Amino acid sequence: MKLKYIIYLGAVAFLLTNCGLKDRYEQPKIEEESQKGIVRDNVSRDSVSLADISWKSFFTDPQLQSLIEEGLKNNYNLQNAVLQIAAAEAGYRQSKQAFFPTLNFAPTVTANKTSKNSLNFPSNININLKTTTVSLGFTTNWEIDIWGKLASQKRANFANWLSMQASKNAVQTALIASIANAYYSLLALDRQLQVTEETIRLREAAVVTLKALNISSSTTSADVAQAEANLYAAKVTIPEIKQAIREMENLICTLIASPLKEIPRGALDNQTMNKELKTGVPMLLLSNRPDVFAAEMNFRKEYELVNVAKASFYPSLNINSGSIGISALTTRTLFDINSFFGNLVAGITQPIFNRGTLKANLRQQRVRQDIALNSFKNTLIQAGQEVSNAMYAYQTIEDKKEFREKQVESLMKAVEANRKLLEFSSRTTYTDVLVSEQNLIVAQLSQINDQLLQYKAMIELYRALGGGWKGE
Structure with a gap:
C-alpha cells in the first residue's frame, strides 16, 4: 500500500514538472526595418562572410602571424576570459546536479550512560546503564x-556559460x-623613417x-643657410620617429605578454x-x-531567472530527510537482518509571509531582463555602426588612392x-625648390598614412564582423 502511494506521488510530481510555469525562450525579435538599417553600405553580401575567413588566411605576413600566435598563447586578458569560462x-x-538527490554516507557510534536515579526500578534489580549503538547508513x-x-x-547557468565563451571570443x-593594428603602425613608422632619411640625403x-653655386655667385648665402636649416629640420624628426617606433614595439610586447624586445617585421610596401568585401546578410553577419x-545569452540568462523567480511563489516538494542502513547495540549483530532500519520524511513548503520579498525579487529580475x-x-546597433564605418573608411581611402599616387608622381x-x-638656370630660386620638396615629403607621408588607414579599416571591418575566433 505504501509503495502504491509513493508511485502515485511520483507520477503527480512528474506531471507537474512537465506542466511547469516556465515560459519557453524565444530569440529577441528585431523589426524588419531595423534589420535593413543595421548596415547601410552597398557592398557584396555573399553568404560567406569576411568573418568566416580564419585569421591566418586573412593576415598573410609570417611575422605578424607569429606575433598573433604568441599573443593568443600568452595574453593575460585572454587567459582570464578562459578562466571565467571554467567558472561558468x-x-x-x-x-545539473540539483535535479538529483544528495547521498551521504553517515557511520555513527553513539555511547549513552543513563543516571540510575532517573529510572523507576527497584534498587535490587541490576540494570545496564551503559549502551553503545553502532550505525552504518546513508x-x-x-x-x-x-x-x-x-x-x-x-x-540560466548554461546561457551564462555560453556568454562567457562568447566574451572570450x-x-x-x-x-x-590590436596586434595587427600595432604591427601595421610599426611598418608605417619604418616607412616614415625611410622617407625622412631619403629626404635628409637629398x-x-x-x-x-x-x-658650390654660392662660390660662383649663382646663389646667396641666405639660400645656403635656408638649405642647412631645412636639413636640420629633417634630422630633428629622426629621434621622434625612433621614439614612436620604440613605443609601438613596447605596445606589441605588452599585447603578446612578452619581455620588451625588438619586433621582427616585414615592409609596408x-x-x-x-580585400574582397563580402560581409554577408546584415543580421547573419552581426x-x-x-x-x-x-x-x-546574457538576456537569455535573465529571462530564465525570471522563470526561477516566478516558480518561487509556488509550493516546493522536498524529501527533507531520508536514511537507510543498519544499526545495533553490538558489532556482533550489526550485520544481522534485524539490524536494518530506514525512514523517509517528505513535505511541501508553501511561502506565506515572505511573498512581499518574492514579489520584489520578481520585479527586480524583470527589470534586469x-x-x-x-x-x-x-550591441546590435553599435555593431552595425562599426561595420558601416569600417567599410566606408576603406572605400574612402580606395577613392583617394589613385589621386594620391598621381600627386606624388607629379611632385617628384x-x-x-x-x-x-x-643648377643650370637663373630663372629658379632655392625657394621654388624648397616649396616643391616640402610638398613632396608631405604627400609621401600622407600616402604612407593612407596605406596605414586602409589596412586599419580592413582590420576593423574584420573585427567588426566578428572575424578572428573561428579556426586558426
Missing part, C-alpha cells in the same frame, strides 16, 4: 522540480585586431650644390591582405560577432625640374 561551466554542472535530501525552477536555473578578436646634396551572441534586452539591441617631377633649373 562549473556553475552549470552544479545546477542519508539523502531531494527537492523535486515541480514548477521547473531547477530547470530554469540550469538553463570577443577578447580574442579584439586582441588579434637635402645634404642640396646643401653641397648650393655652396610588401603587405597583402584579403550574429557572428561574439559580443552580440554574448549579449543575447529588460536591461539585458536593451543592451542586446544596443616638379622637384627634379626645379633642381635642374636651380
Whole structure:
C-alpha cells in the first residue's frame, strides 16, 4: 500500500514538472526595418562572410602571424576570459546536479550512560546503564522540480556559460585586431623613417650644390643657410620617429605578454591582405560577432531567472530527510537482518509571509531582463555602426588612392625640374625648390598614412564582423 502511494506521488510530481510555469525562450525579435538599417553600405553580401575567413588566411605576413600566435598563447586578458569560462561551466554542472538527490554516507557510534536515579526500578534489580549503538547508513535530501525552477536555473547557468565563451571570443578578436593594428603602425613608422632619411640625403646634396653655386655667385648665402636649416629640420624628426617606433614595439610586447624586445617585421610596401568585401546578410553577419551572441545569452540568462523567480511563489516538494542502513547495540549483530532500519520524511513548503520579498525579487529580475534586452539591441546597433564605418573608411581611402599616387608622381617631377633649373638656370630660386620638396615629403607621408588607414579599416571591418575566433 505504501509503495502504491509513493508511485502515485511520483507520477503527480512528474506531471507537474512537465506542466511547469516556465515560459519557453524565444530569440529577441528585431523589426524588419531595423534589420535593413543595421548596415547601410552597398557592398557584396555573399553568404560567406569576411568573418568566416580564419585569421591566418586573412593576415598573410609570417611575422605578424607569429606575433598573433604568441599573443593568443600568452595574453593575460585572454587567459582570464578562459578562466571565467571554467567558472561558468562549473556553475552549470552544479545546477545539473540539483535535479538529483544528495547521498551521504553517515557511520555513527553513539555511547549513552543513563543516571540510575532517573529510572523507576527497584534498587535490587541490576540494570545496564551503559549502551553503545553502532550505525552504518546513508542519508539523502531531494527537492523535486515541480514548477521547473531547477530547470530554469540550469538553463540560466548554461546561457551564462555560453556568454562567457562568447566574451572570450570577443577578447580574442579584439586582441588579434590590436596586434595587427600595432604591427601595421610599426611598418608605417619604418616607412616614415625611410622617407625622412631619403629626404635628409637629398637635402645634404642640396646643401653641397648650393655652396658650390654660392662660390660662383649663382646663389646667396641666405639660400645656403635656408638649405642647412631645412636639413636640420629633417634630422630633428629622426629621434621622434625612433621614439614612436620604440613605443609601438613596447605596445606589441605588452599585447603578446612578452619581455620588451625588438619586433621582427616585414615592409609596408610588401603587405597583402584579403580585400574582397563580402560581409554577408546584415543580421547573419552581426550574429557572428561574439559580443552580440554574448549579449543575447546574457538576456537569455535573465529571462530564465525570471522563470526561477516566478516558480518561487509556488509550493516546493522536498524529501527533507531520508536514511537507510543498519544499526545495533553490538558489532556482533550489526550485520544481522534485524539490524536494518530506514525512514523517509517528505513535505511541501508553501511561502506565506515572505511573498512581499518574492514579489520584489520578481520585479527586480524583470527589470534586469529588460536591461539585458536593451543592451542586446544596443550591441546590435553599435555593431552595425562599426561595420558601416569600417567599410566606408576603406572605400574612402580606395577613392583617394589613385589621386594620391598621381600627386606624388607629379611632385617628384616638379622637384627634379626645379633642381635642374636651380643648377643650370637663373630663372629658379632655392625657394621654388624648397616649396616643391616640402610638398613632396608631405604627400609621401600622407600616402604612407593612407596605406596605414586602409589596412586599419580592413582590420576593423574584420573585427567588426566578428572575424578572428573561428579556426586558426
